[in-house]
Amino acid sequence: MSKLCVIYNMAAKYRAPIFQLMDKEMDVDWYFGNPIGDIKGLEPELLKNATIVNRKIWKGLTWQKGILKHLVNKNYDRYLMLGEPFTLSTWAFMLLKKIVVPEKKVYLWSHGWYGRENFTKKWIKRAFFGLADGNFLYGNYARKVAIEQGNNPDKLWVIHNSLNYSKHIELRRLIKPSAIYKEYFGDDNPVLIFIGRLTKIKKLNQIFEAVAFLKKQGSNYNVVLVGDGEERSMLEIEAIKLKIPVWFYGSCYDEIKNAELIYNADLCVSPGNVGLTAIHAMTFGTPVITHSNFSNQMPEFEAIIPNKTGNFFTENSIQNLVESISKWFSDKNYSRERIRQYCYKEIDNFWTPKYQLDIIKKHLS
Structure with a gap:
């Protein structure tokens, strides 16, 4: 079997575990776009045959230079690409593949569908993902939406997402209950945690409003925010105004400490979209509450099983968030x-x- 050629706009650092596992068990050449913005990129030296290629961004559209030549490379008959419709070079790659080397296969890996696409986006996505020989999607919800919009279900495979599972499992085996929160807050009240960037889209002020409301009802909770971001100063002011106990722990890249913080919390609350925060929290045994408008969610909401691994509340309803926390x-x-x-x-x-x-091997064999 020939090598697999993987082409990505850029490789986010959190993808290192899955990419390294692919690198170990498959014969892969990697081509990553140069990092742009504040997203931490994966170090190319972590993979055996990784090349950084230049990419240009113009008004939200991306072009990766030098990738079209790989279509005629005899070492490759399978390509796995980031499924980003705003990457024009990917459109060109798939269209040329159809004309020049139709016997080769191109697969896309992406979020796919959100369920909030307007008429134009629906047809753009149907055309884009339809050019691929198969699509790896993060979630079942995206697959369901895609099928409802007329896409071929036989070309849609759910792959989910992951973090550094092997490292986390090592920590999980070692971790034990600690008094970290009793020592900080001085009480045994339940602890609500959020871990991730403190950004506007996460709507963390809703946690504060809910906790303030619960306090008026006679139910006291402590809040811990692990992370930093542009919303921190506003949230600090809000916590003082509402007179609620909040530990602004700040950014933490020490997974031993993160594991302790998550494991000893009682509930993770993410009022905006939840994303990989859900996976991080559940990996160390902490359930998650987030909103139930799935078209505004990230795929990881699917890890939440009501009354088992967490629960949902009505989006932007402080009252329903209060009820969900209290009921839990x-x-x-x-x-x-x-x-x-x-x-x-x-x-x-x-x-x-x-x-x-396992999903990749099943469909790329």
């Missing part, structure tokens, strides 16, 4: 350890690099 802790049959095991099972079964690799 008021269940007479609530068992923190049982919930922890539900979270572990969900992550171990579906959100690992090994799971992703």
Whole structure:
């Protein structure tokens, strides 16, 4: 079997585990666009045959230089590309493939569909993803939306997402309960945590409003924000104004400490889209609450199984968020350890690099 050629606009650092596993078990050449913006890129030296190619961005459109020549490279008959419709070079690559080397196969890996596409975007995506010989999607919701919009279900495969699972499992085996929150807050109140960038889209002020409302009802909660971002100063002012206990822990790249913080929290709350925060939290046994408008969500919301690995509330409804938090802790049959095991099972079964690799091998063989 020939080499697999992987072409990505850029390789985000969090993808290192799945890419390294592919590199180990498959014969791959990698071509990544040069990093642009503040997203941390993967170090090319982590992979055996990785090349950084220049890319240009103009009014939101991207062109990766020098990738079209790989179509006629006899070493490749399979290509795995980032499925980004705004990358014009990917359109050109797939169109030329149809004309010049139709026997070769091109596969796309992407979010795919969100369910909020307007008429124009629906048809652009249908044309773009239709050019591929197969599409790896992050979630079942995206696949469902794609099928409803007339796309071929036989070319749509759910691959989910993952973090550094092998490292996290090592930490999970070692971690134990600690008094980190009792020592900081001086009480045993339930702890609500968020881990990730403190950005506007995460709507973290809604956590504060909900906790302030619960406090008026006589239910006290502590809040921990692990991360930094442009919203931090506003949130600090809001916490003082509402007189609620918040630990602004700041950015933390020490996974041992992150594991302790997540494991010892009671519930992760992400009022905006949840993303990989859900995977990070559940990996260390902490359930997640986020909103239920799935067209405004990231694919990782699918890891949430109501009443087992978390729950949903009505988007932007502080009252419903209050009810969801309160209900989570008021269940007479609530068992923190049982919930922890539900979270572990969900992550171990579906959100690992090994799971992703198995899907890739199944459809690229």
